[in-house]
Amino acid sequence: MITRRTLLGGLAAGAAAASGLTLAGRALGTPAPDGRATAGLPLHIVNNTGEYANSSVWVYIVGNDGTQQVHVTPDGELRPVAVADNGPDGFTDYAIPLAGSGATTLQLPRMSGRIYTALGGKLKFKAVEDGNGKAALAYPAGWVASDPNYDVLHDCAEFTYNSGGMYCNTTMVDMFSVPLAIGLSGAKEQTTGTLKDGARAKVFSDVKGAEGFDRLVVGDTRVIAPGHGLDSGLFAGDHLAPAIDEAWSAYASKDLKVTTNAGTFTGRVVGGKLSFTGPGTVAFDKPSTRDVLFCDGTLAAPNDGTLGPVAAILGAALNRSTLTTQAAQPTTDPTAFYRERLTNHYARAMHAATRDGKAYGFAFDDVAGFASYIEDGAPKELTLTLTPF
Template sequence: MLNRRALLTGGAAALACAGVGGVAAATRPDGARRASLLAATQEVVDIPAHTPGTPLPLPLVIVNHTYRYANREIWFYVVGTDLGTGRQVYARADGSVAEVALGADSGGIAIPLVADGDTVAAIPTGMSGRIYVSIGARLDFRIVADGAGRPALQYPAGWVRDAPGHAVLHDFVEFTHNAAGMFCNTTMVDMFSVPLLLRLHGDGDQTTGQVVPGGRDAIFAALRANPAFAPLVTGDVRVIAPGHGIEAGLFPATYYDPYIDAVWSRYASGGLTVDAAGRRVTGRVAGGALTFDGGVAPFRRPSTRDVFFCDGALAAPNDGVTGPVAAVLGAGFNRSTLLTGAAQPAGDPGTYYRDAVTNHYARVLHEHTDNGRAYGFAFDDVAAQASYIEDHTPSQLTLVLTPF
């Protein structure tokens, strides 16, 4: 699986297409809608035709259970990186891969849903990236040169007010599909807009990401009721994460300062024990930095932005030593558990988000998912709280646009 931070920081500023046009609501069926959400996903589909001699793609089924938008108003996009070449690519409906090229037309990236029923497509093997969905208008994935002059896709950025397509209703999930299996998650790390559910068939039958009935409205309402977080709600289109809110001037950049100061004060006089990656290390604040034993790099005092992005002073290198400790610290700050116990990570979700200064965006998201699991910040997978599933012999991935 791509490191969550790589997905957060790996792309250029993203651009999308123009705003949503008029849409006609689809008919909502009577009866218990939750019971019907997965009714069309029980059967594992046949693999679409693909090029002989290439690795077998994984069947992907897109199910429109919004009950307010017709299939003709919805598109999806499979974009990411070819794990063999490192080049940016997009997948066609049959699972074949096209490399992005400067000057090329990117119009073929958008795949419309079939006129009626479920849409059957495929995900290539050896690809890591995202599956986007947009409603009412297509997203514009422009092809630009990256810092090294190589062709790269500009991904949509719903949290950037001036970006084309800011008004387009869209969301995405993340995946890595390789010889070891399928690894995937829904995500709200950047924003929350369309409630999405993933179902993965293979060794087992797993689902993740389901928002409870009425949960989208409840999430929007709960954040609107919090004065600091209310500006993060963009009409009825999306809620953006507080880190992006800081960048947009919508959220106080010093929000976490009192809590950070309290943590730094406490561990100047006592040790903080962290269990991560099979190791236990102890740290103490000295000379303004939180310094651990065991070869862990010291952590300088983080900013509010560092906390929400789990970056900057809390950056987590992929080294198996400092990185895992940084992930636990990032989770402890976002969940506000660093003052409730000197042994981290805190394993009881009932102790999370209890301080007045906490990541209420993540709290509200977790409160309105079926099993309490969500990806509300970059290291929400600490203590297995993320909406993540994997299978080593996958046979089908189903992405459901659930009612809202």
């Protein structure tokens, strides 16, 4: 299975100097280059917001074709990003308008990237040169107050479409704003991401009411993920420290079992490190709150089959507050998640909001299959629905 982490190939999170924009610096996966010679996959955009007319909604399809950063035109053509695409205002206009009424059908070429939706105003993508002199896009960063897209209501879904099939997800890893659902038709019919009735407002309310999370709510525009909130001074950098300390203390005197596809690892905290033996030898320094929220730093997960899977499971357990109480990981019973006072209440609210209980509230939310992710090896069409507010 291609998870969101392998699907994206590590979308760079560095901010472009002086602009505050997020720069997509690395490839969003590696779709087959031969995709440009094949027919596109029908992509249907359905506006069911009940708040915005089709004329006030724009779509952007941006990403990577395996060799370069690209965008999709309204007629389904895959074009490379070019610095010359910046207009007099300094930004590109890659917007795809919706049809006058009803669903809008586009052709999705083979590529990997994001489908952005913007409501009430267009997004400003800036074409820049990356460190290698290649054209790249500075993506919207709705969690940065100085970003030119900060006041625009927008959100995105992620996908890879290649010779192996379609792999896609809704994501709240960075923020949550526009309720989106994806439907994938192919070998079977699948949907994910659909919110319960009234759930958008409840997400805002639940996050605002959680201790330490209230400043992550930006009016009625978006809720910022706590990791980005931490970097912006809106969330305490040591918020999860007591819970992390408690877990490290617990496993100084008992074993932690972590089972991956490679087998079962047995861990103990020795000399401050959580060290495992088993199919391989791996060790982790005690993570910070930021490491847990971003699933990075000491919890970074390389695609190596040993360290990576263990790191992902530890990161998920810390976000879901099950690590101390469950000595066999991963925990697969969702009723055990988010039960502690110190937990990722943002992810908790997102999972409570969806009809299927699945969401991408943090980067390792795919652990044990709780992510709003679907795939199909024989896709026929993809539908992205902007659901009611």
